[in-house]
Amino acid sequence: MSYFEKVKNTEIKKDAVIMGIESSCDETAVAIVKNGREILADEIISSATEHARFGGVVPEIASRNHTVAILTATENALKSAGLTLNDIDAFAVTEGAGLLGALLVGVSFAKAVAYSTDKPLVPVSHIRGHIAAAYLADKTLKPPFVTILASGGHTAIIAVEDYYKLTVLGGTIDDAVGEAFDKVARVLGLNYPGGPNVERLAKTGQNTVKLPKMLAHYDGGEYDFSYSGLKTAVINYVHTEQQKGNEVNKADVADSFQHSAIDVLVEKAVMAMKKTGYTTLAVSGGVGANGYLRDLLKETCEKRGYKLVLPEKRYCTDNGAMIAAEGYLQYLKGNFADLTLNAKAVVPLK
Ligand code: KG4
Ligand code: ZN
Secondary structure: OOHHHHHOOOOOOOOOEEEEEEOOOOEEEEEEEEOOOEEEEEEEEEOHHHHHOOOOOOHHHHHHHHHHHHHHHHHHHHHHHOOOHHHOOEEEEEEEOOOHHHHHHHHHHHHHHHHHHOOOEEEEEHHHHHHHHHHHHOOOOOOOEEEEEEOOOOEEEEEEOOOOOEEEEEEEOOOOHHHHHHHHHHHOOOOOOHHHHHHHHHOOOOOOOOOOOOOOOOOOOOOOEOOHHHHHHHHHHHHHHHHOOOOOOHHHHHHHHHHHHHHHHHHHHHHHHHHHOOOEEEEEOHHHHOHHHHHHHHHHHHHHOOEEEOOOHHHHOOOHHHHHHHHHHHHHOOOOEOOOOOOOOOOOOO
16 A cells, blocks of 8 residues: 555544644754644754855755754654654645755655654645744634734735635735845845844834835735835945945944834734734734834734734744644645655745
């Protein structure tokens, strides 16, 4: 009997223990989560410092580091949960979106462990994984809620109507917000990863540089964003000042950029809350780790009486626990893959 014939009718357990494997970018992450809510182990081995001198993630370096780190991350996760591979009910893995070579390491590894234990292989969308981090942050959270998805690759306001039905209310028409943080970091001479470095620099600056709040009042799609123009505005400002021989206060630029990039996110999320009538707002994706965004969300939700679900910073950026959390939901539906599963550079935001 083939592997898939053996596992396709696996009995679905409500109390399932899922291993989440994530390798879409520069983090090799393996976590073990019970019932999609309780984190039993959570390991992350990052290759970020190896990319820093190149100013961004080098795909080949990321892939090679995944191959070196994935076994250690898995062994450490099992050890810290006090479990063996045979205790895992299903192996969830990010199938996309991300860097193909990097994803392939996780997908191949997940196939191997699923095959060797005769347990289901559950493909997970990285984006859905980010959104599912909210279930780890608030163990009682149930849809519906609105989430601000703000990562390096995506920016969107999404209505989570139920555990499976996501409606994208609006998204970026060009760059993602995290990408804008990374590009602005480069203009300001800051290292990769840009987001946390821009945030750090902004702490000593003032919001005094006039920058556009792109699409704050855009007629096209009410909930759409644009970050390409904001990035260009920052570049133009810095270059113009330099040409005039003026010293650029980089901290002020960082703080002003942060306000322009983030205020619109929160404004549009509030519009979405009003439209849907939902009372819970969550944040997902790496930019969710930004302190200014977190403070603004706390203030806004308190003022408007919304419940706020703010995953810990560690669970906003890439991690294996979010993949296990979403993997649990897919496991409950019996969404298992066979061994032909392939990595996908792009997965639709749906
Ligand atoms: O979700 P994530 O870890 O990976 C993707 O799926 O893209 O997001 C990474 C993005 C990067 O662009 C990074 O600069 C940004 O999240 N980021 C931040 C912060 N931490 C990470 N942006 C602003 N402030 C932060 N503290
Ligand atoms: Zn991510």
